[in-house]
């Protein structure tokens with residue numbers, strides 16, 4: 116399946132506005148420069164857009180978020196502590212140009228890998244959090260992504276606190292071959308152990324969540340949520356079109372399509388996310404009792 | 408000869424030449440026995456050279472041979488009283504996966520595997536061995552049944568991948584695969600997986616979370632097909648041969664990477680040359696594997712599977728890391 120195909124569907128034409136990552140964000144935010152919504156074409160102050168969790172003030176379009184923006188918008192201020200931030204990829208297959216590509220993405224995204232993990236609080240509730248960032252190697256899962264997520268799950272298990280993940284990924288990382296495929300199994304066995312020990316796992320799928328990530332931890336939440344309009348897929352749209360030679364519905368492989376087909380608990384707008392997740396965390400607090 | 412591949416042509420030609428000479432000596436009154444002996448020695452050496460150094464791309468071709476033995480072929484040789492069970496109890500019976508109960512040398516087991524067709528008609532019925540979600544859900548149903556009755560599970564992996572289709576997405580292909588990975592982790596019985604042909608990506612892995620994972624010598628196991636990798640990496644599917652080497656998809660490569668436990672040797676030239684003898688090779692490995700795993704308690708089996716996958720992956724922890732730049 117062509118990874119790049121996964122990014123065409125549901126992606127605004129003027130792509131540079133859809134991903135206001137570090138370099139854009141830095142120049143745009145402080146000066147109050149305007150941003151145009153790729154969905155409704157209306158123009159708004161970038162500052163206000165960011166304040167609204169990067170949700171269009173006019174039509175509700177969800178702009179992509181990078182990991183640090185996600186931390187700022189989701190966790191209680193100053194509560195985040197990163198873990199395993201020094202873990203970095205190797206080149207196990209001696210794949211041509213892989214190390215160079217990693218270095219380029221490090222500079223571009225200011226990230227060390229495609230997932231950031233750590234601990235923090237959501238309205239006071241302690242959680243272990245993993246946030247995938249599609250600006251690093253399209254959020255693809257190699258050994259480091261699998262290992263960091265597995266360690267995060269193990270940490271949540273050890274501390275008996277909930278584990279929450281924001282997924283954003285083009286799938287497995289080809290340059291690590293079968294090792295990347297096996298990260299699907301590694302994260303899943305860790306989630307099974309966590310689940311058997313009574314751990315709460317909430318998966319929040321963001322644009323895009325595809326391939327091996329969709330077919331492993333992203334789909335294994337006690338609660339599976341998605342952001343509005345997110346592309347969530349196993350196979351790429353073009354691959355499917357080639358194999359079936361029939362028209363695919365307009366909303367094919369969107370969060371709305373998945374909800375309709377029974378694959379999600381709910382679609383949650385980013386502007387209501389903290390409140391709704393905090394409520395779920397509250398419901399899962401141990402010791403809740405009937406008040407007479 | 409069916410299943411004759413480009414790389415073995417020198418062998419085939421020499422073999423034909425020897426046969427011709429032999430035929431000639433039968434009718435003509437000449438003694439060419441010493442020549443024949445020489446040629447036969449050369450053939451043996453040639454076979455050794457070629458079959459012991461099969462290139463990744465040639466293994467891909469062997470793994471894809473239409474007459475390569477399938478799950479049902481091996482089942483007929485390895486197990487007694489195989490009883491096939493159909494359906495996921497929810498939607499349909501996906502014939503791209505077969506499964507059921509049987510005895511292996513007296514031991515009750517559950518056997519599950521991807522199933523390709525042998526001809527076009529059967530391939531259409533079995534969707535070329537590419538499962539839909541209901542196939543994975545049938546497999547999981549049978550695994551849970553095995554868990555209940557304390558039967559070891561043997562999985563044969565042989566698929567290009569999970570089917571990329573509209574209906575598959577609607578019914579949750581991702582969830583079905585993910586669920587199998589998750590639930591296989593918790594099975595309280597021994598799980599043994601054998602890649603017998605192509606092991607294509609998540610669709611293969613969904614039957615692959617075992618205590619022991621073996622590959623037939625000429626099978627492949629990969630995150631993406633060589634053609635797919637070449638198309639993405641070099642925008643040219645014809646470079647698949649290069650991708651087959653770069654991606655490390657053969658049994659020896661994957662043993663070195665720690666993805667599989669061991670390689671099951673194949674009959675010279677490939678499993679299709681002699682299914683019965685190939686089945687005997689598999690039987691030896693299965694027996695040994697079961698003997699080891701049957702000594703473990705339920706908890707030990709689960710922990711063994713956890714550790715088996717927990718250890719896969721390569722990374723570095725940077726010292727004195729203070730952030731990018």
Ligand SMILES: [Zn+2]
Nearest residue numbers: 152155171174
């Ligand atoms: Zn808008």
